[in-house]
Amino acid sequence: MSSATPRINFKYLSQFEGKTIRIIGKVGEKQGNNVILHTTDNGQVIVDRSKNLEKNYQTNIVEVLGIWNNNQLRELTFFNLSDNFDFTTYNQMIDLSMEHKEIFM
Amino acid sequence: MTQFQLTANALDKMKNNEVEDPVLQILQIKQSNTTPPKYAAMISDGTQLTWGYFNREFTQMFEEKKIKLYTVISVSSFFSRILPKRGLIYLISRMTIVGQADKMIGNPKAQRQQPNNQNNQPNQTQTQNQNQNQNQNQNQPQNQPQNQQQNQQQNQQQNQQQNQTQNKFNQNQQQNQQQNWNQNQQQNRSNQNQQQNVNQRMQRPTTHGGEHSVTPISGIENFLYGQFTLRVRVTFKSDKRNFRNNKGQLFNADLIDEEGEEIRITFFNDQVEKYYDYLEKGKAYYVSGASVRQANKAFSPLKNDNELSANSNTIIEACSDENLPYHNFNFDPIDQILVCNPGKFVSVLAIVKQVGQLQDIPTKNRGMTKKLSVLIGDQSGAVIEVTFWGDRANNLKIPTDTEKGYVLALRGSKVGHFNNTNNLSIVSSTQIFHNPEFGPIVQDLRKWWQSGGKDQKTNSLMRSVRSLPENWHIDEEKKTLSAIEEENLGANNPKGDMIFVRATLTHLSRTDRLYYPSCPSCKKRVQEQGGGWFCFKCQQQMNSPQYRYTMTINLADHTGSFQASVFSPHAEELIGMECDQIRNLKEVQGDDSKFQEIMKNAEFKRGHWALKIQENEYEGKSRKKATLLDFHIIDDFRAASKILLKEIQQYL
Numbered sequence: 243m244s245s246a247t248p249r250i251n252f253k254y255l256s257q258f259e260g261k262t263i264r265i266i267g268k269v270g271e272k273q274g275n276n277v278i279l280h281t282t283d284n285g286q287v288i289v290d291r292s293k294n295l296e297k298n299y300q301t302n303i304v305e306v307l308g309i310w311n312n313n314q315l316r317e318l319t320f321f322n323l324s325d326n327f328d329f330t331t332y333n334q335m336i337d338l339s340m341e342h343k344e345i346f347m
Numbered sequence: 348m349t350q351f352q353l354t355a356n357a358l359d360k361m362k363n364n365e366v367e368d369p370v371l372q373i374l375q376i377k378q379s380n381t382t383p384p385k386y387a388a389m390i391s392d393g394t395q396l397t398w399g400y401f402n403r404e405f406t407q408m409f410e411e412k413k414i415k416l417y418t419v420i421s422v423s424s425f426f427s428r429i430l431p432k433r434g435l436i437y438l439i440s441r442m443t444i445v446g447q448a449d450k451m452i453g454n455p456k457a458q459r460q461q462p463n464n465q466n467n468q469p470n471q472t473q474t475q476n477q478n479q480n481q482n483q484n485q486n487q488p489q490n491q492p493q494n495q496q497q498n499q500q501q502n503q504q505q506n507q508q509q510n511q512t513q514n515k516f517n518q519n520q521q522q523n524q525q526q527n528w529n530q531n532q533q534q535n536r537s538n539q540n541q542q543q544n545v546n547q548r549m550q551r552p553t554t555h556g557g558e559h560s561v562t563p564i565s566g567i568e569n570f571l572y573g574q575f576t577l578r579v580r581v582t583f584k585s586d587k588r589n590f591r592n593n594k595g596q597l598f599n600a601d602l603i604d605e606e607g608e609e610i611r612i613t614f615f616n617d618q619v620e621k622y623y624d625y626l627e628k629g630k631a632y633y634v635s636g637a638s639v640r641q642a643n644k645a646f647s648p649l650k651n652d653n654e655l656s657a658n659s660n661t662i663i664e665a666c667s668d669e670n671l672p673y674h675n676f677n678f679d680p681i682d683q684i685l686v687c688n689p690g691k692f693v694s695v696l697a698i699v700k701q702v703g704q705l706q707d708i709p710t711k712n713r714g715m716t717k718k719l720s721v722l723i724g725d726q727s728g729a730v731i732e733v734t735f736w737g738d739r740a741n742n743l744k745i746p747t748d749t750e751k752g753y754v755l756a757l758r759g760s761k762v763g764h765f766n767n768t769n770n771l772s773i774v775s776s777t778q779i780f781h782n783p784e785f786g787p788i789v790q791d792l793r794k795w796w797q798s799g800g801k802d803q804k805t806n807s808l809m810r811s812v813r814s815l816p817e818n819w820h821i822d823e824e825k826k827t828l829s830a831i832e833e834e835n836l837g838a839n840n841p842k843g844d845m846i847f848v849r850a851t852l853t854h855l856s857r858t859d860r861l862y863y864p865s866c867p868s869c870k871k872r873v874q875e876q877g878g879g880w881f882c883f884k885c886q887q888q889m890n891s892p893q894y895r896y897t898m899t900i901n902l903a904d905h906t907g908s909f910q911a912s913v914f915s916p917h918a919e920e921l922i923g924m925e926c927d928q929i930r931n932l933k934e935v936q937g938d939d940s941k942f943q944e945i946m947k948n949a950e951f952k953r954g955h956w957a958l959k960i961q962e963n964e965y966e967g968k969s970r971k972k973a974t975l976l977d978f979h980i981i982d983d984f985r986a987a988s989k990i991l992l993k994e995i996q997q998y999l
Contacts, residue, residue, distance in 0.1 A: 331988045338995065 247307060248346075251336045252285020258310050265315065266305045266323065266332060279306060279315070282333040290316045303327040351419040351448050357392035361437065362427065370445055371399075372452050373418045376409065388414075390422075390437070393453030398436040399425075402565070405439070419445040419452075426566065438566060564608040567639055568653060576635040579604050580671040583758075584628045585776060587619060599776075600626055601649060602634065607675045611647050612637060612655040622663060631668030636660040648692035648759030648776065650677065676758055678788070682727035684771070689764040695771065696788060697723035698796045699753040700730055702745050717741045723755055726795045733760065733771040739779070752796040754789055756780035765839070820955040820979040821990050823847045829906035837962040837971050844960050845976070852921070852952045853908065854901040857943075861933075862926050864892035894926045900975070902956060911958055911973040921949050921978075954980040 249264045250257075265287060270278035275292040277299070289306055294317045301322040308317040339346040354360075357369035374389040374396065386409040390399040399422075401409070408414045424441035562575040579602035587598045596619050603609045612634065614622055626632070637655040647654065657663075678696045679687075687693070701722035708718045719740035724730040733755075735743050745753055758778040760771040773779065783789060802822070825847050830836070836844040866873050866882035866889070873880040873892045880892045896918030901910050919925060922945060924932075933942050957977040962969050981987040 328985045328988070331985060331992065334992055335988075338992075 249336060250340070251283045251333060252281040252287065253283055254336075254340055255285075255287070255310055260309070260311055262307065262309050262318070263315075264305055264307045266303065266327070268303050269299050269301075276314075279304075282329040282336065288314050290314050293317065294319065301325055351446055351452060353391065353393040353419070353452055355392065356394065358390075358395045358397055361425065362435070368421045368423050370419060370421050372448065373399075373414060373416065373420060374451065374455075376414075376416065378409075386414075387436075390420075391451070391453065391455035394455055396455040397434075400428075400436060400438050401442075402438070402440050405442070408444075413444060415447075417448045417450060419448050421445050426563075440563075440565075561633070563606050564602070564604045564610050564651070565606065567610075574636070576633055577602065577604060577610075577637075578631065578633055578666060578671070579610075580631045580668055580673065581626055581628050582609065582674060583776070583778060584626055587623060598623055599647075601647075602655075603672055603675055605670050605672075607672050608651065609649045609675055610651045610653060610655055611642065611649050612657060614657045617659070618657040618661065622657065626663070629673070631666050631671050632663050633666050635662050645690070648694065674758070674785070676756070676785075678756075680727035680729075681723070681725045681731050682729035684731060684762060685729055685769050687762060687769065689762045689769055691762055692759045693762055693771070694756070694758045695723070695725070695731075695760065696754070696756045696785070696792060697725040697731075698792060698800065699745055699749050699755055700724045700801075701749065702747045705740060719743055721745060721755070724800070725792065726800065731769065731771055733757065733773065735773045739773055745781075750801065752793050752801065754782045754792060756783050756785065819847060819957055819977070821993075823957075825849045825955065825994065827906040828902060828904050828909045831909055831958075831960055831971060831973070836960040838969075841961070843974070846958050846960055848902065848904065848956050848958065849981075850902040850904040850954070850956055852900050852950060852954065853903045855921070855946050855949050856899040856901070857946060859899045860897055862894045862896050862930060865895045867893045870895060894930050896922075896926050898922075909958075909973055911956070911975045913975045917975050917978060921952075922946070923949065952980045954978050 247262050247264050248258070249266070251265065255263075255265075265279065265281060267279035267281040267287065270280050270286070272278075273288075275290060275295065277289045277291055279287045279289050281287060289308065297320070299320065299322065302325040303323045305321040305323060306315060306317050307319050307321075308315040310316075351372070352370065353372055354366060354369040357366055357371055360366035361369060369392065371390040371392055374391055376386060376388045379385045379387070383403065383406055385401065385403055385406055387398055387400045389396050401414075405414065414420070420442045421444075422437075422439055422442045424439075426438040426440065428436050428438060430436055560576065561578045564577060564579070567575050567577070581600050582603050583599075583601035585599040587596050589596050595616055597613055597615050598619055599611055599613050601609055601611050634655075637657055639653050639655060642649065642652055642654040676694045676696070679693045681695060681697060684693050684695065699721050703720040703722075706718045707715050710716050716737050717740040719735045720732050721735075721743075722730050722732055745755070756779070757771065757773070758780070759774075760777045761774050763770050763772050826834075828848055828850060830848075831846060836846055864873050864880060865871065866885055866887070868887070869882065869884050871882060871884045873882045873889070875881075876888070879888050879890050881888050896913065896915050898913040898918045898921070899910055900913055900921070901908055903909075913921065915926070922929060924945060929942070929945070932938055932945075955978065956975065958973040959976050960971055960973050962971050964970075
């Protein structure tokens with residue numbers, strides 16, 4: 243059984259090329275099968291939803307679980323959060339968890 | 348190999364203080380028999396040799412062979428001395444190593460005692476008793492010309508007259524001579540000597556006009572028979588105390604010299620009469636002829652290993668206080684005081700965080716005294732409790748609003764140990780300063796207070812239960828439930844120890860009594876009696892009692908769990924219902940399912956809990972029990988996360 247999928251934000255994406263990750267963000271513009279996700283650290287991620295198009299995002303802020311490859315996040319599944327999610331606190335948590343990986347990953 | 352250059356004629360020039368930072372070479376090295384040992388060495392300027400005695404601070408350099416044969420040094424501060432056997436030597440108090448030479452530089456010969464050639468008039472002294480010539484002169488560094496003492500000179504009178512006008516320092520010799528004269532009276536052998544001394548005395552000026560040759564406190568152990576003069580300020584004067592069943596009396600004074608060194612002097616019996624009123628705290632005096640002994644650290648807050656005691660030969664006279672400091676504190680940071688060995692005295696500079704209540708405490712002799720505790724904190728981040736007693740407690744006027752930063756400086760407070768931690772007590776010899784103006788150290792303390800010190804969480808370190816600080820759920824350190832046993836809370840404090848935890852209420856006991864019938868006035872349990880209810884404490888009968896909650900809850904975190912008792916008003920908050928209402932539901936209406944639902948809703952709440960832990964004996968075993976003092980359920984995760992992040996930052 244593999245360990246849990248790591249939660250990251252925009253700046254750490256480069257460390258996870260080809261890996262499955264979770265990322266939280268605000269739902270932005272739609273471009274065909276893609277959606278822009280605005281991350282908690284002000285990054286923009288292109289989410290390729292082609293494999294999951296039947297399900298729609300239902301909140302303004304979602305967590306997307308997918309594979310990061312070639313500057314795109316290929317969505318496997320997502321989770322509705324709230325419209326009211328605290329970006330600052332969450333972002334601090336991501337930074338702390340990346341700084342102290344041994345506890346979290 | 349680099350060639351070292353020694354200062355030409357340094358040894359001659361040093362006599363008159365005509366040279367700054369002379370460069371000299373170390374030749375033969377000797378070690379004293381004391382522990383720790385002190386070192387002396389022959390020092391050479393290339394043409395002459397003499398002995399140099401090195402302060403304790405240099406001992407390590409000798410031991411580590413940083414200073415050894417042929418080392419070249421530069422001396423920046425020294426005192427001269429004439430020793431009976433060795434003649435003129437120097438006490439080296441400050442020096443630096445220039446380098447290590449591999450051979451002797453120049454061709455120095457042992458220095459003969461030479462008269463001071465400043466004005467072609469020798470400075471001379473009178474005693475014939477070479478072995479007991481204890482009249483030692485010390486120079487104030489860099490200022491006055493140095494004196495030399497010669498024995499058995501014949502031209503004293505003429506020279507003395509001249510010296511009085513030319514060399515201020517001679518006058519001190521006369522005064523020291525007087526002491527010497529008193530002490531050596533029986534040992535003067537020749538009439539000639541007596542004649543000389545008589546003449547000398549006739550010429551002696553009054554003591555006011557004179558300038559003394561003064562020893563620094565750090566140098567007194569180099570003197571035999573205590574024949575030194577100190578110029579000091581009195582920083583502390585104790586009250587007179589009786590001992591030996593009121594047969595003897597004594598008092599102490601603490602003295603500080605120009606270098607900031609301190610020493611205590613004790614006056615006994617006659618000396619008390621002589622000097623108690625004369626000596627004033629804050630004023631400066633010449634002190635000479637006191638005897639030296641080892642310090643009794645248990646009674647003195649000073650760091651000096653030596654102490655003085657006044658005797659019949661002691662002379663104390665008021666003098667100028669120029670350049671004498673007022674205090675020398677050696678403040679210790681609170682985090683060190685918390686873990687040091689109790690029983691010693693410390694000085695501390697801190698800000699008052701909390702002021703306690705004035706309490707009446709019974710004393711051993713069936714009396715009562717006042718007690719007042721305050722909590723103080725400093726930049727080390729630690730806090731400690733300071734207890735005042737008696738009049739000092741009564742008269743203590745520290746505002747309870749500590750926001751602005753009330754600075755307290757304590758000199759010589761005693762470290763005690765209670766309840767698994769150290770504390771400070773104010774004793775009779777403790778000096779207390781309120782908002783003192785000590786300069787930068789106080790300013791730094793205030794700056795720390797204003798820019799976060801006052802908001803800093805205190806490490807609760809088993810503070811006994813007093814009042815719950817208002818923002819405890821944000822400010823106080825949260826521990827785990829396992830800490831209750833690990834830190835043995837409640838064991839040493841019958842009133843209980845406080846602990847703050849972040850935990851989940853997992854269970855509300857349904858089997859244990861949830862409420863009890865109570866007396867409305869005293870809250871005690873009432874008994875059913877004669878159709879009504881009776882309170883034994885108030886001796887009152889009533890028709891129906893007031894029902895009050897007495898809940899037991901189970902708290903759990905990742906380290907374990909603990910049961911706590913919950914009373915009003917917290918119980919109402921947890922259950923969400925008045926006691927009467929829930930009793931009604933349960934007993935009168937018998938609606939069990941609704942009751943269970945209400946209980947369930949109260950469970951599994953995450954929160955911050957303030958508990959009081961007490962230990963009592965139950966069936967032969969000591970057990971800890973917890974009482975809920977306050978709680979905050981974490982429903983606002985955002986706020987709770989921010990608190991948590993703040994706590995995490997403190998660890999990083």
